[in-house]
Amino acid sequence: MRESEIIRLYDLYSDSVYRLAYSYTGSIQDSEDVVQELFLKLIQKNIFISQGKEKSYLLTMTANACKDILKSAKYKNAVPFEEAAADTAIMNSYAEEDLELFNALKKLPEDYRATIHLHYYEGYKVREIAKMLKLSSSAVTMRLTRGRNMLADLLQEELS
Structure with a gap:
């Protein structure tokens, strides 16, 4: 190259x-x-x-x-x-309004954090992430779902 x-x-x-x-x-x-x-x-x-x-x-x-x-x-x-x-x-x-989200993201386990980053910040589809991380599509979907749930809980705690 x-x-x-x-x-x-x-x-x-x-x-x-x-x-x-x-x-x-x-x-x-x-x-x-x-x-x-x-x-x-x-x-x-x-x-x-x-x-x-x-x-x-x-x-x-x-x-x-x-x-x-x-x-x-x-x-x-x-x-x-x-x-x-x-x-x-x-x-x-990150945009200022995303600082709370950024801080919550840092608290997630690395697997969930990386999957969420690739999907929402880099714009990759589940299938593409699965190929990159050598996982099944269902495993990526599960990580996204669990990661979103964890983020929601963390953000809810911060608002309380």
Whole structure:
């Protein structure tokens, strides 16, 4: 893949890759690492991506990279800490009226968070998400339903 093609893909899709990575990891640093490693892999391995399937391919690579990170010893033994200042950059990428929703989304388990992100923020259909995440369509539908129910409960708690 030529340098100009990789730059084009980066310009078009790095935000989507970053947001999906963040929805999985909840970490700004890890999300930035995923973006960097993904595009570096495109350069090093000279991967060909057919036109029209670029975003789907990159988001599938992102999901797989995030799953690998979450399986790593680093995450299994990690001590959670707040990234409040860094979260501001992510929150600014969402509309102000979505801040409550963003905060509720962060509280969802990673599988539900990623599925909801792909469906509602990236606009993918259930069938496409199933292919990306290597799940059945019914599993994706179940995650969307349960995720929406969890979000509704979380938002209701905040209003109470």
